[in-house]
Amino acid sequence: MKNPELLRNACLINGEWLAATGATLDIRNPATGEAVGSVPGFGAAETRRAIDAAHAAFHPWRAKTAAERAKILRRWFELMMENQEDLARLMTQEQGKPLAEARGEIAYAASFIEWFAEEARRIYGDVIPSPLADRRLIVLKQPVGVCAAITPWNFPAAMITRKVAPALAAGCTMVVKPAEQTPLSALALAWLGQQAGLPPGVLNVVTGEPVAIGGELTSNPKVLKLSFTGSTEIGRLLMGQCAPTIKKMSLELGGNAPFIVFDDADLDAAVAGAMLSKYRNTGQTCVCTNRFLVQEGVHDAFAQRLAAAVAGLKVGYGLEEGVTQGPLIDGAGLAKVEELLADALAKGARVLCGGKRHAKGGTFFEPTVLAGATPAMRLAREEIFGPVAPIFSFKDEADAIRMANDTEFGLAAYFFSRDIARAWRVGEALDYGMVGINSGMISNEVAPFGGVKQSGLGREGSKYGIEEYLEIKYLAMAGL
Numbered sequence: 045m046k047n048p049e050l051l052r053n054a055c056l057i058n059g060e061w062l063a064a065t066g067a068t069l070d071i072r073n074p075a076t077g078e079a080v081g082s083v084p085g086f087g088a089a090e091t092r093r094a095i096d097a098a099h100a101a102f103h104p105w106r107a108k109t110a111a112e113r114a115k116i117l118r119r120w121f122e123l124m125m126e127n128q129e130d131l132a133r134l135m136t137q138e139q140g141k142p143l144a145e146a147r148g149e150i151a152y153a154a155s156f157i158e159w160f161a162e163e164a165r166r167i168y169g170d171v172i173p174s175p176l177a178d179r180r181l182i183v184l185k186q187p188v189g190v191c192a193a194i195t196p197w198n199f200p201a202a203m204i205t206r207k208v209a210p211a212l213a214a215g216c217t218m219v220v221k222p223a224e225q226t227p228l229s230a231l232a233l234a235w236l237g238q239q240a241g242l243p244p245g246v247l248n249v250v251t252g253e254p255v256a257i258g259g260e261l262t263s264n265p266k267v268l269k270l271s272f273t274g275s276t277e278i279g280r281l282l283m284g285q286c287a288p289t290i291k292k293m294s295l296e297l298g299g300n301a302p303f304i305v306f307d308d309a310d311l312d313a314a315v316a317g318a319m320l321s322k323y324r325n326t327g328q329t330c331v332c333t334n335r336f337l338v339q340e341g342v343h344d345a346f347a348q349r350l351a352a353a354v355a356g357l358k359v360g361y362g363l364e365e366g367v368t369q370g371p372l373i374d375g376a377g378l379a380k381v382e383e384l385l386a387d388a389l390a391k392g393a394r395v396l397c398g399g400k401r402h403a404k405g406g407t408f409f410e411p412t413v414l415a416g417a418t419p420a421m422r423l424a425r426e427e428i429f430g431p432v433a434p435i436f437s438f439k440d441e442a443d444a445i446r447m448a449n450d451t452e453f454g455l456a457a458y459f460f461s462r463d464i465a466r467a468w469r470v471g472e473a474l475d476y477g478m479v480g481i482n483s484g485m486i487s488n489e490v491a492p493f494g495g496v497k498q499s500g501l502g503r504e505g506s507k508y509g510i511e512e513y514l515e516i517k518y519l520a521m522a523g524l
């Protein structure tokens with residue numbers, strides 16, 4: 045590392061770096077099993093301290109002008125980009141994604157800070173024409189207050205900045221609990237935020253025991269909002285825990301993304317889109333394709349071309365040259381992929397390529413393509429979160445829409461077609477928060493990211509993302 049300060053082994057609470065006093069979390073490289081670092085295994089008491097710090101920091105932070113907050117955020121963005129290479133290498137070591145993807149994530153993560161630094165200055169209210177002559181009706185937007193964030197391991201940097209940047213831009217303060225697999229990226233970002241000039245208590249990061257930290261974040265009445273990205277199961281649990289204190293919530297949960305290829309699609313573009321949407325991060329993103337739905341006329345051609353492209357992927361340690369597929373995050377992730385694959389094979393799926401653990405051992409898995417997938421298989425309903433691409437076939441457009449919407453999830457969907465009328469019809473008919481049309485990659489900081497149905501609540505990124513951290517206040521001025 046060029047900058048060894050980025051490797052932190054302590055938590056940031058009230059502007060101070062607190063080292064472990066008891067338990068620790070030891071971080072292992074999922075590709076090599078080597079130790080990468082160690083962070084405190086904190087619990088409820090430290091979380092309460094962080095919440096108190098965020099509470100004390102809130103009034104001075106919201107009292108700053110938007111331009112003052114924006115200036116600090118802008119500097120934070122610049123520091124992230126100046127340290128992009130170090131941050132990317134650290135991420136590959138703790139998370140496993142190939143270095144090129146890690147570099148991309150750092151730039152993507154930083155882009156949220158840049159974007160919301162700009163948006164901070166554009167938080168407008170309203171003046172409403174009054175129905176009574178002696179009144180003026182005014183709407184103010186004000187920061188929510190102390191917010192909490194619980195984030196996953198698959199995007200160790202971007203899932204943090206996508207929450208922290210709009211919160212801080214709006215004038216909120218925050219306590220972040222990163223995933224136990226990937227806290228080092230979170231702590232490195234927090235250190236850069238501190239260097240950029242974030243005052244003590246504005247951003248706090250607590251690592252450790254999820255149930256204890258989550259319990260405090262969701263029950264403490266000083267926390268007014270929780271933003272969570274992770275599984276639907278844990279989202280549901282946290283929503284229940286937030287109910288007694290009626291916290292505002294943003295939830296980015298699981299998906300079951302369909303990727304529809306119509307007979308009129310450009311097949312080369314569809315295969316390129318499929319590779320991006322399925323195999324990025326070794327299939328471990330919530331917007332990764334879970335089901336390929338391919339129209340009968342192009343089914344065989346698409347399956348054969350996809351399998352050929354997949355055979356060209358290079359599996360290995362993400363810091364090695366040319367590697368495009370890292371390991372799965374841990375043994376539990378590997379077990380889930382194997383289980384869903386075994387179930388599909390038992391129910392008649394055929395392996396076109398891959399189909400088993402990789403010879404490299406550990407949690408490496410062969411990039412896999414399956415034909416003959418059916419709705420009876422578990423992978424038609426459950427998130428695979430790994431490099432397995434099941435192909436279903438369908439007859440006509442109505443069939444495809446019905447199959448695509450037959451899930452309790454509604455995060456991302458994709459389809460490929462060159463027919464403009466069909467593009468509108470299908471785009472409007474898919475019950476999803478995001479639809480990629482002739483593209484397998486749709487995320488960026490200016491567009492609203494989020495799901496419908498059991499994939500979540502609220503939107504992140506874009507001009508809508510900052511609204512999640514703002515309250516509306518109505519002032520009625522009478523007697524004029």
Ligand code: ADP
Pocket residue numbers: 194195196197221222223224254255257258259273274275276278279281
């Ligand atoms: P995944 O299965 O992909 O790891 P999770 O939903 O389990 O997804 O994890 C996402 C985040 O939620 C992580 O930061 C994890 O530590 C946290 N988490 C998991 N269980 C709980 C819990 N009971 N309370 C609070 N946070 C939790």
